[in-house]
Structures are given as structure tokens and as C-alpha cells.
Amino acid sequence: MDQFTLNLLVVGATFALYIGIAIWARAGSTSEFYAAGRGVHPVVNGMATGADWMSAASFISMAGLIAFGGYATSSYLMGWTGGYVLLALLLAPYLRKFGKFTVPEFIGDRFYSPTARLVAVVCLITASITYVIGQMTGVGVAFSRFLELDNTTGLLIGAAIVFAYAVLGGMKGVTYTQVAQYCVLITAYTIPAVFISLQLTGHAIPGIGLFGNDVASGEPLLTRLNQVVTDLGFADYTAQDGTPSSVINMVLFTFSLMIGTAGLPHVIIRFFTVPRVADARWSAGWALVFIALLYLTAPAVGAMARLNLVDTIYPNGVAEEPIEYASRPDWMTNWEKTGLLKFEDKNGDGRIQWYNDANSTFDADVATPRGWKGSELTVNRDIIVLANPEIAQLPGWVLAIVAAGGLAAALSTAAGLLLAISSSVSHDLIKGQLNPGISEKGELLWARISMAVAIGVATYLGLNPPGFAAQTVALAFGLAAASIFPALMMGIFVKRINNKGAVAGMVSGLLFTLVYIFMHKGWFFIAGTNQFPDTIQGSLLGIQSTAIGSIGALVNFVVAYFVSNATEEPPQEIQDLVESIRVPKGAGAAAIDH
Amino acid sequence: MADNSSNNAYWQANLNIIKVCLAIWALVSFGFGILLRPLLKGIPVGGTDLGFWFAQQGSILVFLAIIFFYAWRVNKLDAEHGVEE
Known part of the structure; x- marks a missing residue:
């Protein structure tokens, strides 16, 4: 078959x-x-x-x-x-x-x-x-x-x-x-x-x-x-x-x-x-x-796939010549068809040199003396799991x-x-x-x-x-982290938070996070409209936009706390509601609401 | 920033258990896995150090232990205070 x-x-x-x-x-x-x-x-x-x-x-x-x-x-x-x-x-x-x-x-x-x-x-x-x-x-x-x-x-x-x-x-x-x-x-x-x-x-x-x-x-x-990996100039x-x-x-x-x-x-x-x-x-x-069954396995899959990949390209060790393109394994041929794996013979020797050509020291000390003219293999990291069974035959x-x-x-x-x-x-x-x-x-x-x-x-x-599909994962987590999580947590653990505090907290956490992401990834993810580069050194607060949800959540907590304390207490029935969700007793009754 | 207006023994006991659990949660992940990793450099584990192990395996295992401990402990607490369902 x-x-x-x-x-x-x-x-x-x-x-x-x-x-x-x-x-x-x-x-x-x-x-x-x-x-x-x-x-x-x-x-x-x-x-x-x-x-x-x-x-x-x-x-x-x-x-x-x-x-x-x-x-x-x-x-x-x-x-x-x-x-x-x-x-x-x-x-x-x-x-x-x-x-x-x-x-x-x-x-x-x-x-x-x-x-x-x-x-x-x-x-x-x-x-x-x-x-x-x-x-x-x-x-x-x-x-x-x-x-x-x-x-x-x-x-x-x-x-x-x-x-x-x-x-x-x-x-x-x-x-x-x-x-x-x-x-x-x-x-x-x-x-x-x-x-x-x-x-x-x-x-x-x-x-x-x-x-x-x-x-x-x-x-x-x-x-x-x-x-x-260090022998090939990678980190x-x-x-x-x-x-x-x-x-x-x-x-x-x-x-x-x-x-x-x-x-x-x-x-x-x-x-x-x-x-x-x-x-x-x-x-x-x-x-x-x-x-955890998957998450404890994933780091092993990652490390072993990387090692298998290096061993496939350099079957006799990284100090020796890499394999010839003509004798590459079938799985590489299969993935080349999808465009997720690419080979370009830059030095024309018919072999696949794969190394970190962005590392200038390595380029000067090792790559150039060996006659390498740039890394010749581009691997899309998304193929690792899908190609794994083929790599391991x-x-x-x-x-x-x-x-x-x-x-x-x-x-x-x-x-x-x-x-x-x-x-x-x-x-x-x-x-x-x-x-x-x-x-x-x-x-x-x-x-x-x-x-x-x-x-x-x-x-x-x-x-x-x-076009921004890949960028939006940061947005989904940023929104959940900066608006939903703090609102839920304060709703349960801090009885004093009232309607004004909660709304002010959610909106300010949300806006802070959204604006920060846009300032670094481009407004509405349109390339080139960002004010700051999305790197640690170049960013506004020294924090990359993917990590800003933490600060957004903090903004939400602080604003909600101060606004609530400056305004009136929540009504008695809301305080009773908070008391009731803090104890499990009576959950059956609460579930029947229609 | 939990407030103390809910001054019953059940809620206070629950908050104390949560605090201990979250302290361990933060210690194994942010602590051993990231901030304190340089201090664990001297403890070798399979070609690297204990901090790397915590970052990629240990923290997840401890998270599991924390959740099951909390469920067991607080379900028992419910019964002690007569607030179980």
C-alpha cells in the first residue's frame, strides 16, 4: 500500500x-x-x-x-x-x-x-x-x-x-x-x-x-x-x-x-x-x-531532531565534508516540493553546507578557509515534527x-x-x-x-x-493577559473592586498592551508603521512586545485598585455574591438557573 | 493584594495554602529555571546543569504536583470547615 x-x-x-x-x-x-x-x-x-x-x-x-x-x-x-x-x-x-x-x-x-x-x-x-x-x-x-x-x-x-x-x-x-x-x-x-x-x-x-x-x-x-552546533557557528x-x-x-x-x-x-x-x-x-x-505528556516530550523531540538533522547533513562529523546534494535522503526531496526546505548551491561544489553564516567570526575563521560561500540549506522550523518520522526512517x-x-x-x-x-x-x-x-x-x-x-x-x-496572521498570537495572549485574567482574579479575591475600577482597569490594561504591540509591530500590523524596533535594546521600555502582557496586567491591577478605592464600595448583594463563590457549598443550586 | 474583609477561618486557610503553592510555583520556574540558573551551574545533569533541567522538565513536573496537592488539601479543608458540596 x-x-x-x-x-x-x-x-x-x-x-x-x-x-x-x-x-x-x-x-x-x-x-x-x-x-x-x-x-x-x-x-x-x-x-x-x-x-x-x-x-x-x-x-x-x-x-x-x-x-x-x-x-x-x-x-x-x-x-x-x-x-x-x-x-x-x-x-x-x-x-x-x-x-x-x-x-x-x-x-x-x-x-x-x-x-x-x-x-x-x-x-x-x-x-x-x-x-x-x-x-x-x-x-x-x-x-x-x-x-x-x-x-x-x-x-x-x-x-x-x-x-x-x-x-x-x-x-x-x-x-x-x-x-x-x-x-x-x-x-x-x-x-x-x-x-x-x-x-x-x-x-x-x-x-x-x-x-x-x-x-x-x-x-x-x-x-x-x-x-x-557550536562547531557550525550556531549558538x-x-x-x-x-x-x-x-x-x-x-x-x-x-x-x-x-x-x-x-x-x-x-x-x-x-x-x-x-x-x-x-x-x-x-x-x-x-x-x-x-x-504534560506532550510538553515533556517536546524538548526531547526538538533537541534530537536538531542532532539528527546535523548528522544527516554531516554523516562523517562536522569537521568532514557534508553530503552531496545528489545523494540526499528522500524526506528532503519530499519537503523541497513544499518549499519549506530549500537548497541553493552557493559555492557550486554539489554538497550541502549548512552553518550559521550570520556569525562573522565563524565565517572568517572556518567557513571561508573551507571554501564555503554561505549556508546553502534553509529549513522551515515547522517541518521538524512532521518530518521527524521520515528523518528517523x-x-x-x-x-x-x-x-x-x-x-x-x-x-x-x-x-x-x-x-x-x-x-x-x-x-x-x-x-x-x-x-x-x-x-x-x-x-x-x-x-x-x-x-x-x-x-x-x-x-x-x-x-x-x-498578512499579520503570525503576529496575532502575541495579540491573543496580550489581550487575555492584560484584560481578562486580572479582571477575573480581582473579581474573586478583592471584594472592594467595584464596577468603575474594573472597567477602568480592563480598558487601560487593554489599551496599554494594544498600543505597545502596535508601536513595535506596526499599527494594525501594517509593516513599517512601527515607532520602535521589536528588539530588547530598541524597544520603548526595554521589553519586547511579546512580553508586554505582564506589564499590561500590572497596569490593569493598579488602575482597578486605585479607582475602586477612590469611588464607592460595591453594593451589599455583590459583596454577598463574592462571599458565596469563595465557598463550594451550594454549587449545585447555583447551576440550576433556568 | 487580597483583602481581609472575608475574615473567616476557611478563606484565610485557603489563602495561606494558595500562597505557599504559588511561592513554589514561582521558585521552580522563574527561580530555578531562569533567575537562579547561574547558581545551579555547579550541579551537572546529563551534559548541562540543573537549571536547564528545571526549565525544560522539572518545572512542569512540580506544577503537576502543586495542582494535585492543592486539590487534595483544599478538598480536605472544605470538609474540615463543613463547606463541601
Whole structure:
């Protein structure tokens, strides 16, 4: 059986499974549509949260980022997992106790302010839409590489699948498909990683293999990796840039990712689906167990792929001649077709010289004497995970599972985001603002209509991605970190915060973050309109725009605190509300609100 | 910046547990993983040092332990104060 048929069979089987679940898990009420009837077991919810959270970026891009960035990229590992500690300790149990359906609903009720709710809706929709574009383009890429379909057809098939289970099943359908998608994506991620770790280090657990000994040379894997990359003029893999400004930026960037993670609405609403407050606490832990399986593996995948790549190009060691272009392995030929891997024979010797030609000392001391005229290989870091099974010469069925895994990661996150958007539109905008008297049936219909519209918008943006798509991830995290997380946390922990303080805090945190990102990335991401370069030295405050969410959150906290203390206390019923969400007792009653 | 207006023993006990958990959370990630890494240079782990291990593996493992400890401890606290569901 050829690779194409194999890919088609495995991907087709997973899609049939998702559709089957969709038909089984139809939603009959708004409670089922928004919160799966609050009957999801905490372990099941944890698994669904894992699939919800781990996007095309986690699955496809992260290991590649680590492979080429080394120690400095640890921010992603700590940031995207550390946020769950904040979620478990500071938000999830209390929001579950509150017992409503959306994040803006909590903000609107706690700060007794439709304005606050509206600001939250705007943040939620902006953050979720920017995030969903990346998922839809990821679906298109995976289809075109593995099923040889053109981008548009692939995207439309993906959209149709999401439509089927998200519109029919709402949160209930999404939850159970996400469980299936988690199983597919984690299998796809770990199988190649385990094989490669066994080949290189003899350890079956990649996270242990990363710190084990390289079988071929007998010295630690990371020692050998540092050796070969520095021998090619690249930065030392494990070294830390110890300059104070760089250390501070790493701390702030990690912190931004953590509070951004804890403030992303599509993750928070997953904790509304469990039966009890105690379950929300356990469920956050289970979510992190399932996420950690991938996140503990990713740094090993990155480091081992980098080493394998160097060894492929320099089979006799970096001091010897690299391989001839004519005898390159098949996987390189395959990826050259996609344009994500490029070779240009600059010195005309028919061999692939790959080194850091931006390093002028190395260029003068090593490259020029060896007759090298520039690095001849360009590798897009996004191919690392997808090409990994081919680089390690694993059988064809592994590659087929990786294709299905990439699609599962993108589809599950897209569905979660679309659900957050549609419930916010139907519940916060239509029921909350435009038509409060709407019947349950009418609201359910609107929830389905807004879901269908959201899928349409996301598909359109996936087909015609705005040029700034890649930049917008910083925006999504910045907004969640600077506006949503502080508002939720203060709503629970600081009783004195009133409506004026909350709105002033959210708006100032939001504006500060938005303006800072625009001043460094260009206004509305239009290239060339930025006032400052987006580097540590050149930036306005010495902080890169990706790390500014931390400062935005601080602005939000400080403004909310001082404005609240300068104005009147919140009314007694709001103070009672805060008291009631602080204790688990009575959560069952709070959940029955219609 | 938590306020003390909720002066009951349950909430205070909960806040104390949260403070300890977050102190450990910050120590392993921002501390061992980034700021204190130079101090851990002398402890070798598989070709690099303990700080690198914390940044790429250890912090995640400790995060897991913190969340499960918190869930266990506070669920017990609920029962002690009779505020469980």
C-alpha cells in the first residue's frame, strides 16, 4: 500500500469517528450546548481540555522552535503549562461555583456592569478569532502535505467536519470529540519521539533520553549537540544569555504566557462542564497531566531532531565534508516540493553546507578557509515534527498517524475557540443585551446560528489569511493577559473592586498592551508603521512586545485598585455574591438557573 | 493584594495554602529555571546543569504536583470547615 492510501485510510477513519460521536452527542438544551449539561467526569474534562489547549502551534511548531532556539525557548514550555497552576488555584473552582455559562457573564455580574461585560466580549472575540485563523491555516497545510489536496479543498473539508459536531453537539459534542482527538494527537506525537529516543539514547521515555547518553559517542546527548552546533557557528544549545535585560525579558515573557493561558476563555469554559467545585480542582490537574505528556516530550523531540538533522547533513562529523546534494535522503526531496526546505548551491561544489553564516567570526575563521560561500540549506522550523518520522526512517503507518494527529490538534482547538465565540454571541450579546426575554429554544437556535457564522468567518480568514496572521498570537495572549485574567482574579479575591475600577482597569490594561504591540509591530500590523524596533535594546521600555502582557496586567491591577478605592464600595448583594463563590457549598443550586 | 474583609477561618486557610503553592510555583520556574540558573551551574545533569533541567522538565513536573496537592488539601479543608458540596 502506498503512503497516500495509508494517509487517506487513517485520516478518514479518525474523521468517521468524530462524525459518529457528533451524532451520538447531540445537544438538546442550552445547558448541554454551553456546558455539556455539567455532567463531564473530571478526567474526561481534563483530556478534552488537553486537546482544546494543544493547538496546531503546540503540535507542529513548538518542537521546531525549541530545536532552533535551545534554552531560550523554555519560556514556551514553562509558560504554557504554568498557567494551569494559576487556573487551578485562582480561577477554575470559583468560576465553576459561580455556575454560569460564559466568561463575560461572570465579569458582567460580578462588576454589575453591562459595559464590563461588553468589554469582555470584545476581548474574547478578538482573542479567539485571531487564534482560530492559525488553526484553519494549519488544517489546510496538513491536508495539502499529506493528502495532496489543494489548500482550499482541505480547509473546506475540515470546516465541514467541525460544523457537523460543533453545531449539532455544542459543548457536549465538542467535549467527546476532543477526547478522541486527544488520543489521536498524543499517540501521533509520542510514537516517533519514543522510537527516536530509543535509537539515539536507548531510553524509551524521551524526557529522560534528553538528559541521557548518546549511544553512538557515549557522551551526554546535550554535550554532543552543543559541540556540533557550536562547531557550525550556531549558538550553544543549552547556554543562557545572562545579560540582565535578556533575563528580565525571559521572565516577563514566561509570565505573560502563564497569565495569558489562564485568561483564555476557551480553556476557562471547559471547567464549567464538571459536576462539582472539587471536580474543577481535580480536573485542572488532569488537564495538565495530559498536556504534560506532550510538553515533556517536546524538548526531547526538538533537541534530537536538531542532532539528527546535523548528522544527516554531516554523516562523517562536522569537521568532514557534508553530503552531496545528489545523494540526499528522500524526506528532503519530499519537503523541497513544499518549499519549506530549500537548497541553493552557493559555492557550486554539489554538497550541502549548512552553518550559521550570520556569525562573522565563524565565517572568517572556518567557513571561508573551507571554501564555503554561505549556508546553502534553509529549513522551515515547522517541518521538524512532521518530518521527524521520515528523518528517523520510521514505517509509513507512523507518518499516517502523524498526519491525523496534526489535523486532530488543529480541529480540536478550532472547535473549542468557535464554541467560546458562539456562546458569547448568543448568551452575552443576544440574550444578555439585545433580547433578554428570549426562550431557551430561541437561544439554542441562536447559539447554533452564531456557531455556523463563526465557522464561516474562520474558514474565510483561513482561506485569505491576513498578512499579520503570525503576529496575532502575541495579540491573543496580550489581550487575555492584560484584560481578562486580572479582571477575573480581582473579581474573586478583592471584594472592594467595584464596577468603575474594573472597567477602568480592563480598558487601560487593554489599551496599554494594544498600543505597545502596535508601536513595535506596526499599527494594525501594517509593516513599517512601527515607532520602535521589536528588539530588547530598541524597544520603548526595554521589553519586547511579546512580553508586554505582564506589564499590561500590572497596569490593569493598579488602575482597578486605585479607582475602586477612590469611588464607592460595591453594593451589599455583590459583596454577598463574592462571599458565596469563595465557598463550594451550594454549587449545585447555583447551576440550576433556568 | 487580597483583602481581609472575608475574615473567616476557611478563606484565610485557603489563602495561606494558595500562597505557599504559588511561592513554589514561582521558585521552580522563574527561580530555578531562569533567575537562579547561574547558581545551579555547579550541579551537572546529563551534559548541562540543573537549571536547564528545571526549565525544560522539572518545572512542569512540580506544577503537576502543586495542582494535585492543592486539590487534595483544599478538598480536605472544605470538609474540615463543613463547606463541601
